[in-house]
Amino acid sequence: MAASIHLVRAGLRVLCIEADITDKTPVGESLDWSAPDLLAGLGLPMQRLIDEGFGTWKRHVTLKLADGSTAHYVPGEWLAQPPFNIELRTLHLDRVRLNAAVREIAIRDGVRILHDRVSEVEARGRGVVSVTTAQGASIASPWFIDASGSSARLFPRTFNLPASDYGPPKVAIWTYLTVDESIEGTTLHVEGDSPSYMDWVWEIPIHTETISIGFVAHGDTIKNLRASGQSVDDILRTQLERFPRFRDLIRSAPALPVNVTSYRCRVHSHVFGPNWLVAGEAAAMVDPMTSNGVTAALRHASEAAALIIKYRHRNRIPWIAGALYSRRVQDVARFFNCGIEKVVYDGPIRNFIGVKTAGDVYTIPAWSLNNVYARISPRGVVSSMFVCLLLGAFRIAASVLHSFCKYEQAPCGAPG
């Protein structure tokens, strides 16, 4: 939808094929610091979103352990000073309302929306000729953007694009609760007793009196709990009961309308062709704990649309421009996924330096590099390669630290 808005504003005729406009299970409620500028570019500045009740301010992230201790991760005040001038606030958003507002802007600006599901992609060589929908419409176009999300991944499947997985399959179970007053900021609740792989609970105040709470765990953990007879509702209740903050809230809530989704963080490469690009989670899924999915999707939308606008009269995207787009999409996602898996989810680093310090080790480079990306806005060869080298260097550092901590904690005589 965001890509459609950029394209239609540049004078292209745009059809957005949208399979599901009901927003049954919207996620992506806690935004990273780079998202507000991208939303403002669509016509949704932060102040308007707050004034019109779309969400709440997010100024920090809090890590809360089951023993009640906390760590706060706040962008430094110095970042707000020249020459950085970085906005220190971002947002938590009610995604149903946000999605409706984005759709309204798209329609107002002239995007035609077709409520249908793409069921087939007709390709010739590396080009896309047309798509066919479930209701039988065949749609040809000189340009295509695939933003069908991580489950559908239409073009990556059609072209069998190479992919790397990060971490195990995971499951998220979440609900919404009414509270007297929400805690400001996003709170991540964790057990804190050195598990080998971490599970966690998010608490996101999408309105001052409504919180989104979700439990995220290794797919096998949920599988075992389901095999022991627990329903997803039981699992969510049991997991939330571990934390004093939720105990009374949960007990006083008779029935929870529970949402559940499973996912695997997967990053595709070569997400471009002569007349198509892949954007958002269809190209690369970053773990929800990074709060980077919405930023990534909006960024891809803007960059993919810019390429089509720039090369619309050439009728094809030059290989180098497509390859640089693909590299940026891939390297940013790999950086976030590698960082969060190695530093936070996986045991060796977290248990060696403590979960609170691990939070710093992850957030400082993650937030800084996201700001560098937003500042530089890489498009050309030099800026793209510079950013990709920086991202790669941090990924290597995380891997080296992971191996070191694993070695240090290995019992004497045990392999590696």
Ligand SMILES: Cc1cc2nc3c(=O)[nH]c(=O)nc-3n(C[C@H](O)[C@H](O)[C@H](O)COP(=O)(O)OP(=O)(O)OC[C@H]3O[C@@H](n4cnc5c(N)ncnc54)[C@H](O)[C@@H]3O)c2cc1C
């Ligand atoms: C549990 C969970 C929690 C998350 N929390 C956060 C968070 O706090 N912050 C954050 O930034 N990100 C978060 N994310 C990630 C974030 O939700 C996504 O990255 C973001 O919504 C962008 O997704 P997208 O637009 O690429 O795909 P989606 O939002 O999945 O949209 C894909 C669209 O394509 C449509 N579609 C699918 N198949 C077809 C087809 N065949 N034909 C036509 N249309 C089709 C779908 O109906 C859908 O509208 C979370 C993700 C998960 C799983």
